[in-house]
Amino acid sequence: MAGPRLVLLFSGKRKSGKDFITDRLQESLGGDTCAILRLSGPLKKQFAQEHGLDFERLLDASEYKETYRAAMIQWGEEKRNADPGFFCRLIVEGVSQPVWIISDTRRRSDVEWFVSSYGVVTQTVRVVASEETRRSRGWVYTREVDDAESECGLDTGVTFDWIIANEGDQSALDEQLGKLTAFIRSKLTTDV
DSSP, X not given: OOOOSEEEEEEEOTTSOHHHHHHHHHHHHOTTTEEEEOTHHHHHHHHHHHHTOOHHHHHSSSHHHHHHHHHHHHHHHHHHHHOTTHHHHHHXXXXXXXXXXXXXXXXXXXXXXXXXXXXXXXXXXXXXXXXXXXHHTTOOOOTTTTTSHHHHTTXXXXXXXXXXXXXXXXXXXXXXXXXXXXXXXXXXXXXX
């Protein structure tokens, strides 16, 4: 199996709209072209198995997930400290689409693994939204979550190829996503 033609590493604070934006991109590009991969998926599955929890409920934006978020973060950090590419390798197994969207890149080690594994086909995308906008989406500052590496690890030290402002202005968002979609399509038709 050939590797990806393009890997987009999405990051951003909680409730910035990463999933909303990556879902929109996939709808625009099509599921045969674009795969959304979530680093949190294998983490949540293994965490649920080891702790006797409901995996499906850990996947949604529920209070159930929030109850276990801090413990999942700590457990995930222990796994990453032992093997920084552990979750990255799990999510790319068997993916055949030419465009990979990693919807929840949170740590510098994630970025480093994808760049070292896929090089120049990797692009970083930061989704930003003000605290006011994030609060309107249900965000509440939570100690040991919002100040953890999983939220702050990419705040500095990474130069993003794309910044997507998601403040609730649909036309502004559409314009930004249009430019990103055009870039993605250009990579699919011009790069060999």
